[in-house]
Amino acid sequence: MSIDIALNEAAGAVNRLLTxxxxxxxxxxxxxxxxxxxxxxxxxxxxxxxxxINSAALFDVYSEYALRAAAAIEMLHCYSLVHDDLPAMDNSDLRRGRPTAHKAFDEATAILAGDGLLTMAFEILADPKTHPDGQVRADLVLALAKAGGAAGMVGGQMIDLWAEKNELDIGAITRLQRLKTGAIIAFSCEAGGILGHASMAQRHALISYAHDLGLAFQIVDDLLDAEGDAETTGKPVGADAKAGKATFVSILGIDRARDQAKLLGQQANSHLDMFGAKADPLRWMTEFVLTRKN
Known part of the structure; x- marks a missing residue:
């Protein structure tokens, strides 16, 4: 199966559940x-x-459990995009090729929609339909709260706003992106292990894979912002340079940034060795991240 088919199948299942x-x-x-x-x-x-979904599949987790957790993480991710696009944050008019939520509705409704999605993500994880084991549900809620809060995505977004008026070195940018982007990606992989009662070694391997994948994802995002066009990416480009933000591209340059993304992709895949061929769908994602155009 190709990554495109696998992605479409997963997206279709999640979309039906979200509906x-x-x-x-x-x-x-x-x-x-x-x-x-x-x-x-x-x-x-x-x-x-x-x-x-594919991290959970490593441990033969019942598909309905994985799907509900997948819907929860997508709700949290979408909430972050709604708030990220607001005038007080990135002030974006375009997301996924169409008007952002605050443009399609209004700012107050967009804020409430983000709040609603964030809250519902935890409601889904806490529901016994997501897993019969209360400890598993509690572990999922705790892991997502850490990944999405001040020690994760929210903290990373704050550093990102601070960076508009302050200079960051490569170490600070790496930390920013590990929090802003990487923490939620790490949860997405670790949650499969939580659902499947994985050992700590297996969970750590998935987290390590996710951290390297998340940094590679962000470097490619920076490259697309520097080299892409709005028609292809579905959102404004050149925003980082216009805002004066330090990025992997602004510090490393385009060629070195691209090489670093490839190196991170190789490191990410190396963490999956213990899972053998069963982890191939995760390896496909690594290649997809490195070659994506939007």
């Missing part, structure tokens, strides 16, 4: 649900759900 989890309701509150659906169903490659 079921976000049905229309009667009353004025339906507007925020419209915005939540808009934010989650507007395309996207569903990379994080793919990672979670």
């Amino acid at each position: 079921d989890l976000l049905p229309p309701v009667d009353g004025a509150e339906n507007r925020v649900l419209d915005a939540m659906r808009y934010a989650t169903m507007g395309g996207g490659k569903r990379i994080r759900p793919y990672l979670l």
Whole structure:
């Protein structure tokens, strides 16, 4: 199976579940649900759900459990995009080739939609439908809270805003991206191990894979911002340079940044050796990340 087919299958399954989890309701509150659906169903490659589903498959986790956890991480990811696009943050008008949530609705509704998606992600993980073992559910909730909070994605976003007026060296940029992007990717991989009662060695291997993959992902993102075009990427380009942000590309240059991404991809795959051929879908993702155009 190719990565494109595997990604499409995972995305299709997650999209169907997201549709079921976000049905229309009667009353004025339906507007925020419209915005939540808009934010989650507007395309996207569903990379994080793919990672979670295929990490869980290493341990033969029941597919419905993995799928629900995958929907939760996609909700949290989409919440972060909605808030990231707001005028107070990146002030973006375009996301995935269409107007951002605050442009399609309004700023207040977009904020509430992000809040709703974030909250619902934890609701899904805490539901017994996600796993019959209460300790597993608690571990999932704890891991996602750490990955999404001040010691993870939120902290990374704060550093990113601070960096607009302060210079960062390569070590600081690496830390920023490990928090802002890498922590959620790491959760996506570790969650498969949590669902499957994996050993700590197996969970650490998945986390190490995810950390290297996450940095490679961000370097490619920086390359696309420097070299890509809005029509292909589906979002504005050149924003980092315009904002004066230090990135992997601005410090390393395009050629060295591309080489570093390749090296990180090789390191990522090396962490999967203990899983043998069963981890091939994760190795396919590494190649996909390194060669993506949007």
